[in-house]
Amino acid sequence: MSEAVRNTLVKLQAFIGLIGFAALTPLLILVAVLSRLIAKLCCCSAPKSIEGEVAVVTGAGHGLGRAIALELARKGCHIAVVDINVSGAENTVKQIQDIYRVRAKAYKANVTSHGELVELNTKVVEDLGPVTVLVNNAGVMLHRNMIDPDPVDVQLMIDVNLTSHFWTKLVFLPTMKALRRGFIVTISSLAGVFPLPYSTSYTTTKAGTLAHMRALRMEMALENQKDIHVTTVLPTFLRTNSDVTQLTDTMGVAELYPLVSGEEAAHRIVAGMLRGEAEITLPGLASLLYRLIQIFPADWQDRLILLLSSSRFKKLRDERS
Incomplete structure (x- = not known):
C-alpha cells in the first residue's frame, strides 16, 4: 500500500x-x-470531612485567600496561612483564632521559590502536621500599562500565577500520595476560558493552570489515587479588593452580573472541593456559557466575545495605557 x-x-x-x-x-x-x-x-456526592486535616492556603493574607482560610477553619481544618505579606497572614490567623477552635499559624513565603516552599512544608509539618489540603490561591493581575507592559510585571505574573503551582505540587503532593488522600484546589479564572484582550500574560497563566489541573486529574486516575481530589476554580472578577473593584467599575462588569463577594466564593469553593468537583465556575451561569461557546469554531468564539465586550475592553485599554 x-x-x-x-x-x-x-x-x-x-x-x-x-x-x-x-x-x-x-x-x-x-x-x-x-x-x-x-x-x-x-x-x-456526599461531602468529605476535613476535620483535623491540615491546609496550606497561599495568598491568604487578604481577599479570597483569607475567606477560604476562614471557611476551611469553619470545617474544622487546621490552617497554615501563607503570604508574602506576613502582617496580613497574621491578621487572618487572628480572625481564625477569634472564631474557631482550630490551630492556625502565619508563614511568610514567596511561592515563586521552590526552596522557600520546601522550607515552608518542613515548618508546617512540625507545627501542624502533614498537609493534605492545598489551596493555590496566590495570584497577581498587573495592569499598569496594558499596551506596553513592563517585562518585570509580565514575568511576575507568570511566576506567581503559573510557575508557583508546579512548585507547590512538587512539594505537597508526595505526602498526599503516601497518605492516599488529599485535596488540591487551584484558583484559576474565567479569563483562562474567555480571553482578556490587552491582558495576555494574565490570560495565558490562567489558561495554563486550567490545563495543568486537568492533566493532574488524569495522572491521579492513572495512579489509582481516587481519594486525591483536584479542583479548578474559574471565577469572574470578585468583590475582594479595591483594585479589582476599580477595574470592574471601569469595564462596567457589574452591569452584566453582580460581583461575587469573597465570602460567597469561599463557601462555594470549599463545598465543591469537599464534593470532589473537578471544576467550579463563579458565577454558576458561566459554566453553561463556557461550554456552549466551545462548540463554535475559534474565529466565531473570538467574534462573539468581542461583540459582547469590545467597548468595555477599549475603555479599559484607553484608561490603562
Whole structure:
C-alpha cells in the first residue's frame, strides 16, 4: 500500500470518527445534564470531612485567600496561612483564632521559590502536621500599562500565577500520595476560558493552570489515587479588593452580573472541593456559557466575545495605557 493511500485512509478514518462523535454529542450532553441534575437533587456526592486535616492556603493574607482560610477553619481544618505579606497572614490567623477552635499559624513565603516552599512544608509539618489540603490561591493581575507592559510585571505574573503551582505540587503532593488522600484546589479564572484582550500574560497563566489541573486529574486516575481530589476554580472578577473593584467599575462588569463577594466564593469553593468537583465556575451561569461557546469554531468564539465586550475592553485599554 502506497504512502498516499495510507494517509488517505487515516484521514478518512479520522473523519468518520469525527462524524460519529458529532452524532453522539446531543446524547452525551443530555446524559451529562441529567447526571448533574440527579446529583444535585439526590445529593449523590456526599461531602468529605476535613476535620483535623491540615491546609496550606497561599495568598491568604487578604481577599479570597483569607475567606477560604476562614471557611476551611469553619470545617474544622487546621490552617497554615501563607503570604508574602506576613502582617496580613497574621491578621487572618487572628480572625481564625477569634472564631474557631482550630490551630492556625502565619508563614511568610514567596511561592515563586521552590526552596522557600520546601522550607515552608518542613515548618508546617512540625507545627501542624502533614498537609493534605492545598489551596493555590496566590495570584497577581498587573495592569499598569496594558499596551506596553513592563517585562518585570509580565514575568511576575507568570511566576506567581503559573510557575508557583508546579512548585507547590512538587512539594505537597508526595505526602498526599503516601497518605492516599488529599485535596488540591487551584484558583484559576474565567479569563483562562474567555480571553482578556490587552491582558495576555494574565490570560495565558490562567489558561495554563486550567490545563495543568486537568492533566493532574488524569495522572491521579492513572495512579489509582481516587481519594486525591483536584479542583479548578474559574471565577469572574470578585468583590475582594479595591483594585479589582476599580477595574470592574471601569469595564462596567457589574452591569452584566453582580460581583461575587469573597465570602460567597469561599463557601462555594470549599463545598465543591469537599464534593470532589473537578471544576467550579463563579458565577454558576458561566459554566453553561463556557461550554456552549466551545462548540463554535475559534474565529466565531473570538467574534462573539468581542461583540459582547469590545467597548468595555477599549475603555479599559484607553484608561490603562
